[in-house]
Amino acid sequence: MSLGIRDILNKPRLLPGTSACPGCPENIALKSISMALGENAVFIVVAGCSSIIQGMGPKSTYNYPVLNIAFAAGPAAAAGMAKAFKMRNKNIKPVVWAGDGGTADIGFASLSGAAERNDNILYICVDNEAYMNTGGHRSGSTPFGAKTASTPGGKRENKKDLPLIMMAHHIPYVATASVGYLHDLMEKVKKARNIEGFTYIQVLTPDPYGWMFDPSKTAEVGKLAVQTCYWPLIEYENGKLTISQESMHCLDRRTRKPIEEFLKIQGRYKGVSPEIIKGLEEYIDKMWERIKSIYEGKVIL
Amino acid sequence: MISKVISGNEAVALGVKLSRVKVIAIYPITPQTYIIEELAAMRDKGELDAEVIRVESEHSAMAAVYGAASAGVRVYTATASQGLLYMHEMIWWVAGSRIPIVMTVGTRAVGAPWNIWNEHTDFMSERDSGWIMAFASTPQEALDLTIQAFKISEDERVFLPMMVGMDGFILSHTKTRVYIPSQEEVDSFLPPRKQPYVLDPEDPVDIGNMFQPIDYMKFRHSMHLAMLNSKEVIKEIGKEYEKKVVPVGSYSSLNESYKLDDAEYALVSMGAWSLDAMQVVDELRNMGVKIGLYRIRYVRPWDEEDIKRKLGDKDGILVLDRSVSFGRGGHLYLELKATLPDVNIKGVVTGLGGVAINKDAISSLTKKFIEGKTDGEWFYPSEVEKVELRNPRYIK
Numbered sequence A: 001m002s003l004g005i006r007d008i009l010n011k012p013r014l015l016p017g018t019s020a021c022p023g024c025p026e027n028i029a030l031k032s033i034s035m036a037l038g039e040n041a042v043f044i045v046v047a048g049c050s051s052i053i054q055g056m057g058p059k060s061t062y063n064y065p066v067l068n069i070a071f072a073a074g075p076a077a078a079a080g081m082a083k084a085f086k087m088r089n090k091n092i093k094p095v096v097w098a099g100d101g102g103t104a105d106i107g108f109a110s111l112s113g114a115a116e117r118n119d120n121i122l123y124i125c126v127d128n129e130a131y132m133n134t135g136g137h138r139s140g141s142t143p144f145g146a147k148t149a150s151t152p153g154g155k156r157e158n159k160k161d162l163p164l165i166m167m168a169h170h171i172p173y174v175a176t177a178s179v180g181y182l183h184d185l186m187e188k189v190k191k192a193r194n195i196e197g198f199t200y201i202q203v204l205t206p207d208p209y210g211w212m213f214d215p216s217k218t219a220e221v222g223k224l225a226v227q228t229c230y231w232p233l234i235e236y237e238n239g240k241l242t243i244s245q246e247s248m249h250c251l252d253r254r255t256r257k258p259i260e261e262f263l264k265i266q267g268r269y270k271g272v273s274p275e276i277i278k279g280l281e282e283y284i285d286k287m288w289e290r291i292k293s294i295y296e297g298k299v300i301l
Numbered sequence B: 001m002i003s004k005v006i007s008g009n010e011a012v013a014l015g016v017k018l019s020r021v022k023v024i025a026i027y028p029i030t031p032q033t034y035i036i037e038e039l040a041a042m043r044d045k046g047e048l049d050a051e052v053i054r055v056e057s058e059h060s061a062m063a064a065v066y067g068a069a070s071a072g073v074r075v076y077t078a079t080a081s082q083g084l085l086y087m088h089e090m091i092w093w094v095a096g097s098r099i100p101i102v103m104t105v106g107t108r109a110v111g112a113p114w115n116i117w118n119e120h121t122d123f124m125s126e127r128d129s130g131w132i133m134a135f136a137s138t139p140q141e142a143l144d145l146t147i148q149a150f151k152i153s154e155d156e157r158v159f160l161p162m163m164v165g166m167d168g169f170i171l172s173h174t175k176t177r178v179y180i181p182s183q184e185e186v187d188s189f190l191p192p193r194k195q196p197y198v199l200d201p202e203d204p205v206d207i208g209n210m211f212q213p214i215d216y217m218k219f220r221h222s223m224h225l226a227m228l229n230s231k232e233v234i235k236e237i238g239k240e241y242e243k244k245v246v247p248v249g250s251y252s253s254l255n256e257s258y259k260l261d262d263a264e265y266a267l268v269s270m271g272a273w274s275l276d277a278m279q280v281v282d283e284l285r286n287m288g289v290k291i292g293l294y295r296i297r298y299v300r301p302w303d304e305e306d307i308k309r310k311l312g313d314k315d316g317i318l319v320l321d322r323s324v325s326f327g328r329g330g331h332l333y334l335e336l337k338a339t340l341p342d343v344n345i346k347g348v349v350t351g352l353g354g355v356a357i358n359k360d361a362i363s364s365l366t367k368k369f370i371e372g373k374t375d376g377e378w379f380y381p382s383e384v385e386k387v388e389l390r391n392p393r394y395i396k
């Protein structure tokens, strides 16, 4: 399939000179997402790294109109914006750009409210699994066992299963993606862009600083997360769950790459006990059991 | 223009409708709920050409109207009490973006303990947020100020959001005769929306991104100047409103004076009880006391010059406050003290949490003050010994 990349590359939506760290996954995600989104979009950037990456006002490295906003307010602001564009007869898509903290924790009520109302917005959660902008503290999306600035001994709770929670809101479209697989990400964004109603995409964005790996390896870590089945690539559309080609092997435990390959490339799990690794494996097994039962139609959400 | 007997809440809803608002965020909280119910009903009946968003919290209500306003349409929401406090973060965000927005606050006490009745502490706690803040004293004024608020807020010398306060229950639920302008009258007064920043891919601008300290401070200074500028704008727009829309009120000044010219003493008040205070002034005048009333209609901007002119020569001023800054006193009392440091000013904090303050109570407070039987600042009624806490205990 042709994405017409050559054509869209000529209209960069992420200008040079961002304030991102080298190897920043959010930069990668934004660049590819904007290619799939096209021009008629407005970004609502919820407090986080992306509030800083755009650079010092009044200049900006995002070649989109941007409303920067307080942590818990993104989906509601986007909902208001969608209604305003409707009243003005404009086909402009409000796109919320939020981290995992803004999504899983402080902004969750607002997210759930907009999903329940099926407001016509695209919500993108860039999930780097911690509050990276404030120094790498645990969030509701940090996985079991990961060391963060506020869980130096490793997190004791599992990652909040946001994609499934969003599916249970019965919105038209939910998907997961990874910066390791950009074509997949772009296709999903293209699809969501054209759906009327609330659409949600959660992109795994491995962070070289919080996860402690070499900045040249961002995409590789994003790939390993999928190959080891730590991070599923799925889509949920009109009540039906599909598994992206890259994740099909995860349905069978025996064809998954061992989790150690994903863990040993990063510093978050350095020196952790075998029990923690076992705990994380159990989480992954259970997650795939859930996905499988929805996929096979045994569980209807 | 027609006249009808309606409540403050109904009057505000009509004002919003006549202002041709395009997006309204609604979330219920007593005592303003009737406004948003009324607007939702108007929308359902096809009388209101606006989108109504039923949000899940007040924080989201302010965020939703902020998003809609930044996308270029006229917006509205209403709240009270805990709801206003829950919105607090977004209230600052809106002002700091210089985005025109109008909101009603049906004032109410803030918990704990739970209390649904009227006081002004919720309203006054937003004093420093950069919003223009007007306070109505009648349902008529609530309607008039709401319509004017859109024009004031959207004036290019201002571009600050505006909230209109209204005493919970006392105005929100009480029906009086209100003159309701026609759509044509309001249209002749209120032009289509203008705003400095609009989010549109045609002209990509950013709102609210990181600013260098010096740019941030410049921006803050611009808000301060806009607030000062708004004084002239409010008077201008007020006069125009009297001429084109409802000729029954008087809006050529920010605040109102009653029998102040030859007065030796003055009462200062804000909101519905000002009408009771006017009766007290009449009563005391009949007894030979030279007293007048100064009614605060605008908390922000603060009309310093007018207050100095009208009250600077008085022998004594009594300020009635329905709000309190703990350990410091009533908000209006503190503002007055700062404006007139050399005048003999006393203040009373009263009517908190819906304590009924009628004409008689104001009359006896005023007499006590004139007889010189008062301290600088006191509570009325003051029965603090009845709310002793339990004996403290050590926790094992």
Ligand code: SF4
Binding pocket: A019, A020, A021, A022, A023, A024, A025, A026, A027, A049, A053, A128, A132, A133, A207, A208, A209, A210
């Ligand atoms: S901390 Fe991570 S997400 Fe934030 S700018 Fe740096 S690399 Fe990007």
